[in-house]
Amino acid sequence: MNRIIIRDVLISDLPDIVALNEHAVPAVNSVDEGFMRTSMDRAAYFRVVEQSAQPGRVAGFMIGYTPEASYESENFQWFKGHYPSFVYIDRIVIAPFAQRMGIGTALYDNISRFASETTGTVTCEVNIRPRNDDSLAFHAHCGFREVGTQETKGGTVAVSLLVKELAPASAAH
Template identity: 40%
Template sequence: MTTDPVPTGRATTEPPAGPARARPRPVEPADLPALAAMNDAAAPAVNRLGLDGLAVHVPRCDLAVVIDDDGGSPAGFLLALAPGADYDSENYRWFSSHRPGSLYVDRIVVAPDTHGQGLGRALYAAADECAAALGLGEITCEVNLEPPNPGSLAFHSRLGFTQVGEQSTKGGSVRVALLARPLPR
Protein backbone atom coordinates (compact mmCIF):
# COMPACT_ATOMS: atom_id res chain seq x y z
CA MET A 1 0.00 0.00 0.00
CA THR A 2 1.35 3.44 -0.92
CA THR A 3 1.90 5.67 2.08
CA ASP A 4 1.91 9.10 0.43
CA PRO A 5 -0.95 9.06 -2.10
CA VAL A 6 -1.70 12.76 -2.38
CA PRO A 7 -3.23 14.38 -5.46
CA THR A 8 -0.92 16.44 -7.61
CA GLY A 9 -3.17 19.47 -7.89
CA ARG A 10 -3.36 19.20 -11.69
CA ALA A 11 -6.96 20.45 -11.71
CA THR A 12 -7.36 23.70 -13.60
CA THR A 13 -10.28 24.95 -11.49
CA GLU A 14 -10.63 25.45 -7.77
CA PRO A 15 -12.65 22.62 -6.21
CA PRO A 16 -15.93 23.47 -4.52
CA ALA A 17 -16.03 24.05 -0.77
CA GLY A 18 -16.53 21.03 1.42
CA PRO A 19 -15.19 17.49 1.20
CA ALA A 20 -13.56 18.00 -2.21
CA ARG A 21 -10.98 20.22 -0.52
CA ALA A 22 -9.98 17.23 1.59
CA ARG A 23 -7.03 15.23 0.39
CA PRO A 24 -7.10 11.48 -0.05
CA ARG A 25 -5.22 9.70 2.70
CA PRO A 26 -4.16 6.09 3.15
CA VAL A 27 -6.83 3.67 4.31
CA GLU A 28 -6.36 2.81 7.98
CA PRO A 29 -7.66 -0.33 9.74
CA ALA A 30 -10.22 1.79 11.62
CA ASP A 31 -11.75 2.83 8.26
CA LEU A 32 -12.54 -0.72 7.16
CA PRO A 33 -16.01 -1.13 8.74
CA ALA A 34 -17.28 2.11 7.16
CA LEU A 35 -15.63 1.32 3.81
CA ALA A 36 -17.07 -2.21 3.77
CA ALA A 37 -20.56 -0.83 4.42
CA MET A 38 -20.10 1.83 1.71
CA ASN A 39 -18.74 -0.75 -0.74
CA ASP A 40 -21.51 -3.28 -0.15
CA ALA A 41 -24.21 -0.58 -0.40
CA ALA A 42 -22.87 0.30 -3.87
CA ALA A 43 -23.58 -3.19 -5.27
CA PRO A 44 -24.10 -4.14 -8.05
CA ALA A 45 -21.84 -1.34 -9.34
CA VAL A 46 -19.05 -3.05 -7.37
CA ASN A 47 -19.04 -6.55 -5.97
CA ARG A 48 -19.73 -7.00 -2.29
CA LEU A 49 -16.71 -7.87 -0.17
CA GLY A 50 -17.93 -7.54 3.40
CA LEU A 51 -15.56 -6.53 6.16
CA ASP A 52 -13.53 -9.74 6.00
CA GLY A 53 -13.08 -9.55 2.21
CA LEU A 54 -12.09 -5.90 2.30
CA ALA A 55 -9.63 -6.55 5.14
CA VAL A 56 -7.91 -9.18 2.98
CA HIS A 57 -8.04 -7.10 -0.21
CA VAL A 58 -6.73 -3.71 0.99
CA PRO A 59 -3.20 -4.89 1.91
CA ARG A 60 -2.64 -6.35 -1.57
CA CYS A 61 -3.46 -3.01 -3.21
CA ASP A 62 -0.70 -0.69 -4.37
CA LEU A 63 -3.02 2.23 -3.66
CA ALA A 64 -5.76 2.25 -1.02
CA VAL A 65 -6.99 5.77 -0.26
CA VAL A 66 -9.99 7.27 1.44
CA ILE A 67 -11.36 10.79 1.42
CA ASP A 68 -13.34 12.12 4.36
CA ASP A 69 -16.45 14.28 4.51
CA ASP A 70 -16.54 17.51 6.48
CA GLY A 71 -17.25 15.54 9.66
CA GLY A 72 -14.18 13.35 9.27
CA SER A 73 -16.09 10.22 8.21
CA PRO A 74 -15.16 8.32 5.05
CA ALA A 75 -17.07 9.69 2.05
CA GLY A 76 -15.27 7.77 -0.70
CA PHE A 77 -12.40 5.45 -1.41
CA LEU A 78 -10.34 4.00 -4.24
CA LEU A 79 -8.40 0.72 -4.44
CA ALA A 80 -5.89 0.08 -7.22
CA LEU A 81 -3.35 -2.57 -8.18
CA ALA A 82 -0.19 -2.37 -10.23
CA PRO A 83 0.94 -5.09 -12.63
CA GLY A 84 2.02 -8.34 -11.01
CA ALA A 85 -0.37 -8.27 -8.05
CA ASP A 86 -1.65 -11.53 -6.60
CA TYR A 87 -5.28 -10.86 -7.49
CA ASP A 88 -7.64 -13.33 -9.13
CA SER A 89 -10.08 -10.96 -10.83
CA GLU A 90 -11.27 -11.59 -14.39
CA ASN A 91 -11.00 -7.89 -15.17
CA TYR A 92 -7.54 -7.51 -13.60
CA ARG A 93 -6.34 -10.51 -15.61
CA TRP A 94 -7.72 -8.94 -18.82
CA PHE A 95 -5.86 -5.68 -18.18
CA SER A 96 -2.70 -7.55 -17.17
CA SER A 97 -2.76 -9.30 -20.53
CA HIS A 98 -3.96 -6.44 -22.75
CA ARG A 99 -2.74 -3.27 -20.96
CA PRO A 100 0.28 -4.42 -18.92
CA GLY A 101 1.63 -0.92 -18.20
CA SER A 102 -1.41 0.29 -16.32
CA LEU A 103 -2.57 0.91 -12.79
CA TYR A 104 -5.85 -0.99 -12.44
CA VAL A 105 -8.53 0.75 -10.37
CA ASP A 106 -10.37 -2.17 -8.84
CA ARG A 107 -13.03 0.01 -7.29
CA ILE A 108 -13.93 3.59 -6.58
CA VAL A 109 -16.92 4.24 -4.35
CA VAL A 110 -18.22 7.67 -3.38
CA ALA A 111 -21.15 8.16 -1.01
CA PRO A 112 -24.24 9.18 -3.02
CA ASP A 113 -24.83 12.30 -0.90
CA THR A 114 -21.38 13.62 -1.90
CA HIS A 115 -21.65 13.06 -5.66
CA GLY A 116 -20.75 16.15 -7.67
CA GLN A 117 -18.41 17.55 -5.01
CA GLY A 118 -15.14 16.53 -6.66
CA LEU A 119 -14.33 13.53 -4.46
CA GLY A 120 -14.08 11.10 -7.38
CA ARG A 121 -11.73 13.45 -9.22
CA ALA A 122 -9.57 13.83 -6.11
CA LEU A 123 -9.38 10.06 -5.69
CA TYR A 124 -8.38 9.65 -9.34
CA ALA A 125 -5.72 12.36 -8.89
CA ALA A 126 -4.20 10.12 -6.21
CA ALA A 127 -4.30 7.22 -8.69
CA ASP A 128 -2.51 9.38 -11.27
CA GLU A 129 0.21 10.22 -8.76
CA CYS A 130 0.62 6.55 -7.80
CA ALA A 131 0.81 5.41 -11.43
CA ALA A 132 3.39 8.08 -12.24
CA ALA A 133 5.49 7.09 -9.21
CA LEU A 134 5.39 3.47 -10.37
CA GLY A 135 6.39 4.45 -13.93
CA LEU A 136 3.04 3.35 -15.41
CA GLY A 137 1.54 5.18 -18.36
CA GLU A 138 -2.18 4.76 -17.88
CA ILE A 139 -5.07 4.10 -15.52
CA THR A 140 -7.52 1.28 -16.28
CA CYS A 141 -10.85 0.21 -14.81
CA GLU A 142 -14.11 -1.41 -15.75
CA VAL A 143 -17.70 -0.18 -15.51
CA ASN A 144 -20.79 -2.35 -15.67
CA LEU A 145 -22.78 -2.32 -18.87
CA GLU A 146 -25.10 -5.03 -17.55
CA PRO A 147 -26.40 -4.39 -14.98
CA PRO A 148 -26.11 -0.84 -16.31
CA ASN A 149 -24.17 1.88 -14.52
CA PRO A 150 -24.68 4.96 -16.74
CA GLY A 151 -23.60 7.42 -14.03
CA SER A 152 -20.19 5.78 -13.70
CA LEU A 153 -19.78 5.57 -17.47
CA ALA A 154 -20.51 9.31 -17.78
CA PHE A 155 -18.14 10.15 -14.90
CA HIS A 156 -15.29 8.13 -16.41
CA SER A 157 -15.93 9.64 -19.85
CA ARG A 158 -15.63 13.15 -18.34
CA LEU A 159 -12.26 12.09 -16.91
CA GLY A 160 -11.05 11.07 -20.37
CA PHE A 161 -11.47 7.29 -20.17
CA THR A 162 -12.25 5.47 -23.40
CA GLN A 163 -13.47 1.95 -23.94
CA VAL A 164 -10.69 -0.45 -24.98
CA GLY A 165 -12.61 -3.70 -24.62
CA GLU A 166 -15.68 -5.42 -23.29
CA GLN A 167 -16.21 -8.75 -21.59
CA SER A 168 -18.73 -10.86 -19.74
CA THR A 169 -17.79 -11.96 -16.23
CA LYS A 170 -19.25 -13.94 -13.35
CA GLY A 171 -20.45 -16.70 -15.64
CA GLY A 172 -22.10 -14.23 -18.03
CA SER A 173 -24.22 -12.45 -15.39
CA VAL A 174 -22.21 -9.21 -15.69
CA ARG A 175 -20.99 -7.42 -18.82
CA VAL A 176 -18.37 -4.69 -18.42
CA ALA A 177 -16.80 -1.95 -20.48
CA LEU A 178 -13.01 -2.06 -20.06
CA LEU A 179 -11.73 1.52 -19.91
CA ALA A 180 -8.31 3.18 -20.09
CA ARG A 181 -6.94 6.71 -19.80
CA PRO A 182 -3.37 7.88 -20.26
CA LEU A 183 -1.88 9.82 -17.38
CA PRO A 184 -2.35 13.57 -17.68
CA ARG A 185 0.74 15.36 -18.94
Protein backbone atom coordinates in the same frame (compact mmCIF):
# COMPACT_ATOMS: atom_id res chain seq x y z
CA MET B 1 -14.76 25.73 3.38
CA ASN B 2 -15.17 21.95 3.21
CA ARG B 3 -11.88 20.50 1.95
CA ILE B 4 -11.45 16.99 0.56
CA ILE B 5 -8.72 15.05 2.37
CA ILE B 6 -7.34 11.93 0.66
CA ARG B 7 -5.20 9.64 2.78
CA ASP B 8 -4.03 6.03 3.02
CA VAL B 9 -6.51 3.62 4.56
CA LEU B 10 -6.23 2.67 8.23
CA ILE B 11 -7.44 -0.55 9.85
CA SER B 12 -9.86 1.55 11.89
CA ASP B 13 -11.50 2.67 8.60
CA LEU B 14 -12.45 -0.86 7.54
CA PRO B 15 -15.89 -1.11 9.20
CA ASP B 16 -16.96 2.16 7.54
CA ILE B 17 -15.51 1.04 4.20
CA VAL B 18 -17.32 -2.29 4.32
CA ALA B 19 -20.58 -0.51 5.18
CA LEU B 20 -20.11 1.93 2.27
CA ASN B 21 -19.27 -0.93 -0.08
CA GLU B 22 -22.34 -2.93 0.94
CA HIS B 23 -24.57 0.11 0.46
CA ALA B 24 -23.25 0.39 -3.13
CA VAL B 25 -24.05 -3.23 -4.12
CA PRO B 26 -24.81 -4.13 -6.96
CA ALA B 27 -22.66 -1.36 -8.49
CA VAL B 28 -19.75 -3.10 -6.73
CA ASN B 29 -19.40 -6.68 -5.52
CA SER B 30 -20.33 -7.48 -1.95
CA VAL B 31 -17.20 -8.09 0.16
CA ASP B 32 -16.39 -8.52 3.83
CA GLU B 33 -13.82 -7.02 6.15
CA GLY B 34 -11.44 -9.91 5.40
CA PHE B 35 -11.39 -8.88 1.73
CA MET B 36 -10.63 -5.29 2.73
CA ARG B 37 -7.82 -6.39 5.08
CA THR B 38 -6.31 -8.46 2.26
CA SER B 39 -6.66 -5.47 -0.06
CA MET B 40 -4.64 -3.38 2.40
CA ASP B 41 -1.77 -5.84 1.87
CA ARG B 42 -2.14 -6.47 -1.86
CA ALA B 43 -3.34 -3.19 -3.35
CA ALA B 44 -0.79 -0.65 -4.52
CA TYR B 45 -3.37 2.07 -3.93
CA PHE B 46 -5.99 2.05 -1.16
CA ARG B 47 -7.09 5.51 -0.15
CA VAL B 48 -10.00 6.99 1.71
CA VAL B 49 -11.55 10.42 1.58
CA GLU B 50 -12.61 12.57 4.49
CA GLN B 51 -14.14 16.00 4.32
CA SER B 52 -12.71 18.65 6.63
CA ALA B 53 -16.25 19.41 7.84
CA GLN B 54 -16.57 15.78 9.07
CA PRO B 55 -13.10 14.64 10.17
CA GLY B 56 -12.76 10.92 10.76
CA ARG B 57 -15.88 10.07 8.76
CA VAL B 58 -15.08 8.13 5.59
CA ALA B 59 -16.76 9.85 2.65
CA GLY B 60 -15.43 7.44 0.04
CA PHE B 61 -12.63 5.10 -0.94
CA MET B 62 -10.77 3.72 -3.94
CA ILE B 63 -8.73 0.54 -4.36
CA GLY B 64 -6.17 0.04 -7.15
CA TYR B 65 -3.93 -2.89 -8.06
CA THR B 66 -0.80 -3.22 -10.17
CA PRO B 67 0.00 -6.36 -12.22
CA GLU B 68 2.23 -7.77 -9.48
CA ALA B 69 -0.76 -8.18 -7.15
CA SER B 70 -2.28 -11.54 -6.41
CA TYR B 71 -5.86 -10.79 -7.39
CA GLU B 72 -8.28 -13.02 -9.28
CA SER B 73 -10.79 -10.49 -10.66
CA GLU B 74 -11.76 -11.39 -14.25
CA ASN B 75 -11.32 -7.78 -15.35
CA PHE B 76 -7.97 -7.37 -13.59
CA GLN B 77 -6.79 -10.58 -15.26
CA TRP B 78 -7.86 -9.23 -18.67
CA PHE B 79 -5.72 -6.11 -18.19
CA LYS B 80 -2.86 -8.23 -16.85
CA GLY B 81 -2.96 -10.24 -20.09
CA HIS B 82 -2.96 -7.13 -22.30
CA TYR B 83 -0.80 -4.51 -20.52
CA PRO B 84 2.62 -4.94 -18.89
CA SER B 85 2.17 -2.04 -16.48
CA PHE B 86 -0.94 -0.30 -15.10
CA VAL B 87 -2.91 0.66 -12.04
CA TYR B 88 -6.29 -1.08 -12.14
CA ILE B 89 -9.14 0.65 -10.32
CA ASP B 90 -10.94 -2.24 -8.69
CA ARG B 91 -13.58 -0.19 -6.94
CA ILE B 92 -14.55 3.30 -5.95
CA VAL B 93 -17.42 4.06 -3.61
CA ILE B 94 -18.65 7.46 -2.50
CA ALA B 95 -20.95 7.76 0.53
CA PRO B 96 -24.47 8.94 -0.26
CA PHE B 97 -23.97 12.03 1.94
CA ALA B 98 -20.89 13.00 -0.08
CA GLN B 99 -22.02 12.40 -3.66
CA ARG B 100 -21.88 15.18 -6.25
CA MET B 101 -19.25 17.05 -4.20
CA GLY B 102 -16.20 16.35 -6.38
CA ILE B 103 -14.90 13.39 -4.37
CA GLY B 104 -14.93 10.96 -7.31
CA THR B 105 -13.05 13.44 -9.47
CA ALA B 106 -10.56 14.08 -6.65
CA LEU B 107 -9.90 10.34 -6.27
CA TYR B 108 -9.45 9.89 -10.02
CA ASP B 109 -7.02 12.83 -10.09
CA ASN B 110 -5.16 11.33 -7.13
CA ILE B 111 -4.83 7.86 -8.64
CA SER B 112 -3.77 9.46 -11.94
CA ARG B 113 -0.93 11.27 -10.14
CA PHE B 114 0.01 7.97 -8.46
CA ALA B 115 -0.03 6.16 -11.83
CA SER B 116 1.96 8.88 -13.59
CA GLU B 117 4.72 8.34 -11.02
CA THR B 118 4.66 4.56 -11.39
CA THR B 119 3.10 3.00 -14.49
CA GLY B 120 1.68 5.73 -16.71
CA THR B 121 -1.58 3.82 -17.28
CA VAL B 122 -4.86 3.67 -15.34
CA THR B 123 -7.37 0.95 -16.18
CA CYS B 124 -10.89 0.11 -15.06
CA GLU B 125 -14.17 -1.27 -16.32
CA VAL B 126 -17.72 0.02 -16.46
CA ASN B 127 -20.85 -2.07 -16.84
CA ILE B 128 -22.49 -1.99 -20.25
CA ARG B 129 -24.94 -4.75 -19.26
CA PRO B 130 -26.58 -3.62 -17.10
CA ARG B 131 -25.65 -0.27 -18.60
CA ASN B 132 -24.17 2.47 -16.40
CA ASP B 133 -24.46 5.57 -18.60
CA ASP B 134 -23.45 7.99 -15.81
CA SER B 135 -20.20 6.11 -15.20
CA LEU B 136 -19.48 5.78 -18.94
CA ALA B 137 -19.91 9.56 -19.35
CA PHE B 138 -17.76 10.28 -16.28
CA HIS B 139 -14.92 8.09 -17.54
CA ALA B 140 -15.08 9.59 -21.04
CA HIS B 141 -14.90 13.06 -19.46
CA CYS B 142 -11.84 11.92 -17.45
CA GLY B 143 -10.04 10.82 -20.64
CA PHE B 144 -10.59 7.05 -20.58
CA ARG B 145 -11.05 5.16 -23.85
CA GLU B 146 -12.49 1.71 -24.47
CA VAL B 147 -9.94 -0.97 -25.38
CA GLY B 148 -12.22 -3.99 -25.22
CA THR B 149 -15.32 -5.56 -23.77
CA GLN B 150 -15.97 -8.82 -21.99
CA GLU B 151 -18.72 -10.77 -20.35
CA THR B 152 -18.21 -11.64 -16.69
CA LYS B 153 -20.06 -13.44 -13.92
CA GLY B 154 -21.02 -16.28 -16.20
CA GLY B 155 -22.38 -13.96 -18.90
CA THR B 156 -24.74 -12.06 -16.62
CA VAL B 157 -22.68 -8.86 -16.82
CA ALA B 158 -20.82 -7.22 -19.69
CA VAL B 159 -18.19 -4.55 -19.18
CA SER B 160 -16.37 -1.93 -21.20
CA LEU B 161 -12.64 -2.19 -20.47
CA LEU B 162 -11.20 1.32 -20.22
CA VAL B 163 -7.69 2.77 -20.27
CA LYS B 164 -6.26 6.22 -19.61
CA GLU B 165 -2.67 6.75 -20.71
CA LEU B 166 -0.77 9.37 -18.72
CA ALA B 167 2.43 11.24 -19.34
CA PRO B 168 5.10 10.01 -16.91
CA ALA B 169 5.84 12.50 -14.11
CA SER B 170 9.35 13.05 -15.47
CA ALA B 171 7.94 13.97 -18.90
CA ALA B 172 5.51 16.45 -17.41
CA HIS B 173 8.32 18.68 -16.10
